[in-house]
Amino acid sequence: DADVTQTPRNRITKTGKRIMLECSQTKGHDRMYWYRQDPGLGLRLIYYSFDVKDINKGEISDGYSVSRQAQAKFSLSLESAIPNQTALYFCATSDPDRGDIQYFGAGTRLSVL
Amino acid sequence: GQSLEQPSEVTAVEGAIVQINCTYQTSGFYGLSWYQQHDGGAPTFLSYNGLDGLEETGRFSSFLSRSDSYGYLLLQELQMKDSASYFCAVRDQKNRDDKIIFGKGTRLHILP
Numbered sequence: 301d302a303d304v305t306q307t308p309r310n311r312i313t314k315t316g317k318r319i320m321l322e323c324s325q326t327k328g329h330d331r332m333y334w335y336r337q338d339p340g341l342g343l344r345l346i347y348y349s350f351d352v353k354d355i356n357k358g359e360i361s362d363g364y365s366v367s368r369q370a371q372a373k374f375s376l377s378l379e380s381a382i383p384n385q386t387a388l389y390f391c392a393t394s395d396p397d398r399g400d401i402q403y404f405g406a407g408t409r410l411s412v413l
Numbered sequence: 414g415q416s417l418e419q420p421s422e423v424t425a426v427e428g429a430i431v432q433i434n435c436t437y438q439t440s441g442f443y444g445l446s447w448y449q450q451h452d453g454g455a456p457t458f459l460s461y462n463g464l465d466g467l468e469e470t471g472r473f474s475s476f477l478s479r480s481d482s483y484g485y486l487l488l489q490e491l492q493m494k495d496s497a498s499y500f501c502a503v504r505d506q507k508n509r510d511d512k513i514i515f516g517k518g519t520r521l522h523i524l525p
Contacts, residue, residue, distance in 0.1 A: 333513070340421070342500060342517035343456065350511075358512065390455060394513070400504045401446065402513060404455040 303327045306391050306405035314413050319378040321408050323391030332374040333392040333402065334358075334366060343390065349374055381412040415439045417516035419501055424522040425491055433486045433499050433519045441507030445477050445484045448500045450518070456500060460486065488521075496523045 307322045323332065330351050335343040345358030347366040355368055363385060365377045378385055388409050392402040417437045425431040435445065444463040448456040462468055462477035462484060474487040488495055498518040505514050 335515075340517065343515040345512060345514070348512055356510075356512070396511070400444070400511075400513060401458045401461060402448070402456070402502070404457070406455050 304391060304393055304403055304405040306389075306408050308408060309406065310409045312411045312413065313381055315382055317381050317412075319381050319410065321376045321389055321391075321410070323374045323376070323405055325372050325374075325391075325393045325403075327393050327395075327403060328371075329393040329395050329403075330371060331394045331396060331400070332368070333394070334364075334374070334376045335390045335392065336360060337388040337390060337407075346376065346389075378410075378412075381410075383412045386410060386412045415503075415505055415514050417501055417503060417514060419499075419516040419519045421517070422520045422522065424524065426524050427491055427493060429491050430487065430489050431491060431521065433488075433501075433521070435484050435486075435501035435516055437482050437484075437501070437503045437514075437516075439503050439505040439514065441505055441510075442479065442482075443504035443506040443511075445475070446502045446504070446513075447473075447475055447486045448502060448515075449497050450500065451497045459499075491523050493523055493525070496521060 304325045333348045334346040349355045349368045391405040394400045419435045446461045447459040450456040460475035467476045472489045477484040500518045501516045
């Protein structure tokens, strides 16, 4: 079983719909992250969380919200999806005592029509 | 501001050596990491430098110079399976702001 699991793996939706991407981890890490990847732009940080009560905005948080339901679960929501949110989304966890090495899920490919 | 610069593409021959450079500008530097991503896959951790110098892991090595805000990833004895994108990443830690910033990635093409 994967240490960091993302669901769904692929999703096609329409403009204006609300979408939730789920992430769960079995690594026991406190830190969790959501990234967005677009061709040629690398990985851009959307939100990150250091524990259940600590959630922080990344560089591109507009249009997104998150919920840290438990240490192992961190979900990303698009309240009203728009076409330029079409991208590959990655969840990651890290251990700050080990250089903050990031462990990524397999990704969710989202298309907004 | 915070930024990382790395070449967008590099081409090398199978069996050769290739170096991918990364320069960074951050408000609070804590360490430089490298990740590999194959097409359709997730980024996977390769190497981490917290201190100046060279770290070696098999065919891959990574170097850091904090005074020059510069690092590189060295891949030796290139194999076709090394064709992938490589990202440098910096842990930017200042006060309570502590996050990982990624470069835009270097696409490595390997010719037979």
